[in-house]
Amino acid sequence: MRTVKTSGKTVEEAVEIALIELDASRNEVEIDVISQGKAGILGIGSELAAVNVTKIDNVNDSIKTGYEVVNHLIELMGADLELNINHKSDNDHVESVLEIVGDDSGLLIGRKGETLKALQFIANVLVSNKTGSKSRISIDVEGYEDRRNQSLINLANRVAQRVTKTGRHIELEPMNPRERRVIHMALAEHTSVITESSGSGFDRRVVISPI
Structure with a gap:
């Protein structure tokens, strides 16, 4: 890597x-x-x-190993769930996503997606240990990430309006790299504000400032 x-x-x-x-x-x-x-x-x-x-090293191996790891975790839960590998395209960026569907899928989302984030963290740690290199796999549950993306885009636009009106920068809550990217891309063409990442580790967040 x-x-x-x-x-x-x-x-x-x-x-x-x-x-x-x-x-x-x-x-x-x-x-x-x-x-x-x-x-x-x-x-x-x-x-x-x-x-x-x-x-990221061994992208294909990571996805395959990730599928095995997450599928095993699902089996241990004894829940009515099914795991699929989907490929999502964002402009010319293609991302492989492990998507979980089923009657018990709601159990894996949690409040503000916290359970899903925890599952993704655990899965990435296990996959990294198995492949011997840092891995970044994405997990989605019944299209939750798409809904979350739209929520983030709406948030970005609302905050941008507020920043434009007040002339003051606003720091958003800490977000993971994927969520920060959604905010950055949502405001990439905005003529009145700019975005940048601030902080480190789990405290890293997006700051929206007036131009």
Whole structure:
């Protein structure tokens, strides 16, 4: 596994530079947007967009192992659940997702998705131990992540309106890398605010600021 930090005029340009450096395609990396950057006025006050891009080793092996691990956990629960591997596309980024469906699926979501997050954390630890390298697998339950994504997009737009109105930056609650990316992408084309990630570890969050 290798991580590079790159900058560019746009997030997309920074990502493309990172992909060249890593000799990787989109479906082999994890992208963390550090800053969207800003154009400035006549070049004054401009800032480059910045990203951390990590090439994940053994992507296919991780998904296969992840399927075995999560399926075993489901069997131990004795719940009426079924596990599938789905491929979700976000622009030109393709992500393999382990999707759980069934009559007992609600048990795996929990309040604000906390149970699902815990399951995903445990599964990634077990998969990393089995493959010998850091793995990042995504788990979804009955389309919960899609609903969560829409909720995050709505949140981003509401906060952006508030920031534009007050002229003050707002810090969102801590989020995982995938959730932060949803916020960054939702406001990537916004003309009045910029986003950047702040903090570290489980306290890392998105800050929305006026331009």
